[in-house]
Amino acid sequence: MTVTAEPRTQEALERFERFLHRKDLRLTEARAAIVEAALARQGHYPIEELIHDLKQRGIRGSKATVYRTLPLLAEAGILQPAIVAGDSKSYETTFGRQHHDHLLCMTCRRVVEFEFEAFEILQKEVATRYGFRLEGHHHELVGTCPDCLAKEAARASAAPAPKTASGAA
Amino acid sequence: MTVTAEPRTQEALERFERFLHRKDLRLTEARAAIVEAALARQGHYPIEELIHDLKQRGIRGSKATVYRTLPLLAEAGILQPAIVAGDSKSYETTFGRQHHDHLLCMTCRRVVEFEFEAFEILQKEVATRYGFRLEGHHHELVGTCPDCLAKEAARASAAPAPKTASGAA
DNA sequence: TTTCTTGCAAAATTTTTGCAGACTT
DNA sequence: AAGTCTGCAAAAATTTTGCAAGAAA
Numbered sequence: 001m002t003v004t005a006e007p008r009t010q011e012a013l014e015r016f017e018r019f020l021h022r023k024d025l026r027l028t029e030a031r032a033a034i035v036e037a038a039l040a041r042q043g044h045y046p047i048e049e050l051i052h053d054l055k056q057r058g059i060r061g062s063k064a065t066v067y068r069t070l071p072l073l074a075e076a077g078i079l080q081p082a083i084v085a086g087d088s089k090s091y092e093t094t095f096g097r098q099h100h101d102h103l104l105c106m107t108c109r110r111v112v113e114f115e116f117e118a119f120e121i122l123q124k125e126v127a128t129r130y131g132f133r134l135e136g137h138h139h140e141l142v143g144t145c146p147d148c149l150a151k152e153a154a155r156a157s158a159a160p161a162p163k164t165a166s167g168a169a
Numbered sequence: 170m171t172v173t174a175e176p177r178t179q180e181a182l183e184r185f186e187r188f189l190h191r192k193d194l195r196l197t198e199a200r201a202a203i204v205e206a207a208l209a210r211q212g213h214y215p216i217e218e219l220i221h222d223l224k225q226r227g228i229r230g231s232k233a234t235v236y237r238t239l240p241l242l243a244e245a246g247i248l249q250p251a252i253v254a255g256d257s258k259s260y261e262t263t264f265g266r267q268h269h270d271h272l273l274c275m276t277c278r279r280v281v282e283f284e285f286e287a288f289e290i291l292q293k294e295v296a297t298r299y300g301f302r303l304e305g306h307h308h309e310l311v312g313t314c315p316d317c318l319a320k321e322a323a324r325a326s327a328a329p330a331p332k333t334a335s336g337a338a
Numbered sequence: 339t340t341t342c343t344t345g346c347a348a349a350a351t352t353t354t355t356g357c358a359g360a361c362t363t
Numbered sequence: 364a365a366g367t368c369t370g371c372a373a374a375a376a377t378t379t380t381g382c383a384a385g386a387a388a
Binding site: 080103105112114116118119122123126127130131132133134135136137138139140141142143144145146149 | 249272274281283285287288291292295296299300301302303304305306307308309310311312313314315318
């Protein structure tokens with residue numbers, strides 16, 4: 001099914017095939033379909049969504065097969081279990097993607113994406129120092145966002161526990 | 170039940186209590202026990218372990234209560250869902266702990282801990298830039314460790330696919 | 339051929355909920 | 364008294380497995 005996939009998908013498929021080959025496993029139609037579905041995804045996605053995507057495309061790929069394939073893809077460096085900040089059970093396609101990091105507000109769950117090249121540089125440095133080949137990273141800063149800080153401050157300076165006065169949630 | 174807990178635990182309890190109070194919730198014996206158990210833990214632990222710990226201590230705290238309490242603790246900034254690199258479903262107590270980062274080998278699952286102050290500094294800078302109060306972070310570099318790289322290289326230079334010749338797993 | 343794969347459905351796990359009684363305020 | 368919690372056990376949801384039939388080498 002070489003449906004003229006976009007180059008990134010194509011490369012990922014090749015990488016996966018090499019990986020499978022090394023283990024005497026095969027790049028089957030179902031596995032390829034899963035790779036394509038994963039590559040088409042942005043950000044974090046629960047396994048369930050990936051299964052749904054496959055169904056959408058009318059492609060084979062049962063729940064069981066997806067569950068059996070994801071670990072292989074992770075090992076092949078195509079995707080990773082996603083960082084968890086409330087949700088577990090998600091994956092993230094990393095192959096050929098720019099790494100981006102997150103700032104997460106624990107209070108309101110807002111997520112701000114940021115890129116800061118200095119991190120990338122340092123990370124490479126650390127990896128090198130330990131002799132690792134760096135293939136990806138998880139990086140998430142957890143804290144409280146400006147809005148929530150403001151609310152917190154307002155609450156603190158106001159009378160204690162004006163339960164119903166501060167408005168709805 | 171102020172069982173002369175160590176100071177860190179004590180502080181965590183206080184913080185949790187303030188948090189609960191703000192939400193008109195109560196710091197009950199079961200919740201306090203969960204905080205203590207969590208604070209006594211090092212590194213990542215599956216929920217199941219925490220439940221086990223509670224049983225060990227002969228303290229109340231049923232599965233259901235633990236499941237109901239963990240999200241509160243996370244929101245209060247006492248612990249976080251752990252980073253996932255194969256395992257989901259784990260938590261990590263962060264309150265009052267030095268942040269440490271991980272280098273993970275995708276192939277053999279080996280984990281190397283490292284500390285690199287430059288990261289902490291940059292993280293604070295990013296948080297400040299976005300107006301966040303930084304409370305913690307997840308940071309894990311994913312790649313291939315020196316040993317696995319060596320094996321990979323050896324395999325590559327050897328004849329292709331000597332399936333049974335390379336020894337046991 | 340021989341070995342690896344797949345899908346289905348059942349089994350095993352992990353999380354969430356309903357409720358009656360216990361505890362706090 | 365009023366409202367919050369808890370534990371239990373049942374319910375829901377998520378993952379894993381056994382197996383016979385279907386591909387790939």
